[in-house]
Every structure is written in structure tokens, then in C-alpha cells.
Amino acid sequence: MKVKNTSETTPIDGSRTTEARKASGADPSAPPERVSTPDSTKFAAAVDAARQHLGATRAAKLQSIAAAVKQGTYQPDPNQIAQEILDDAELTASLQGMLKRLK
Numbered sequence: 001m002k003v004k005n006t007s008e009t010t011p012i013d014g015s016r017t018t019e020a021r022k023a024s025g026a027d028p029s030a031p032p033e034r035v036s037t038p039d040s041t042k043f044a045a046a047v048d049a050a051r052q053h054l055g056a057t058r059a060a061k062l063q064s065i066a067a068a069v070k071q072g073t074y075q076p077d078p079n080q081i082a083q084e085i086l087d088d089a090e091l092t093a094s095l096q097g098m099l100k101r102l103k
Helices: 018-023 038-071 078-102
Strands: none
Touching: none
């Protein structure tokens, strides 16, 4: 990805890692410095809207499942459950492998 217009970005000092902040007397628990652009607020608003929508969708789905369980009509798909367990295990293994390579 090539950045064409950098006039709207705010540069940060990449050398100020946690260790550098400790050595300089700065608060090491302070949040890291960030780069922001005018589009950052638009992006944050879009993320918040998506979270709210997903929250409402999830709540409706959970109510539907709860009603089906109470009626005795809930029949989960064992193949789908098994696949989701395998997908989760694969993702966990991939993330652990990436973390080990970073050390």
C-alpha cells in the first residue's frame, strides 16, 4: 500500500518504545502514541455502528435460540459445532505460532 498524501498525518517518534519511555522517566503505562488522520473519526464511528448492529443481531439470535430451547425444538447441527471447534483450535494454534516467532 502506498501513501500518496501524508500532509494530513501526524508523525510519531517510533523510537519511544516502552523501554525508552521508562528510561526517559515517562509513564510506561501510558497508552502508546498513535497516528491519526481526519478519516480516523469516520472509521471509529463506522466500527461503533457495526458493533451496535451486531449486538442487536446477537441479542435477537439468542432470544430465538432460548425460545426454541424452551419449546424443545432447538436442534443444533453437530457438524457445524465440530467445525467451529476445529476452526477455533486452528486459529489459536496460528496465533500462538506467530507469538512464538515474535519472541
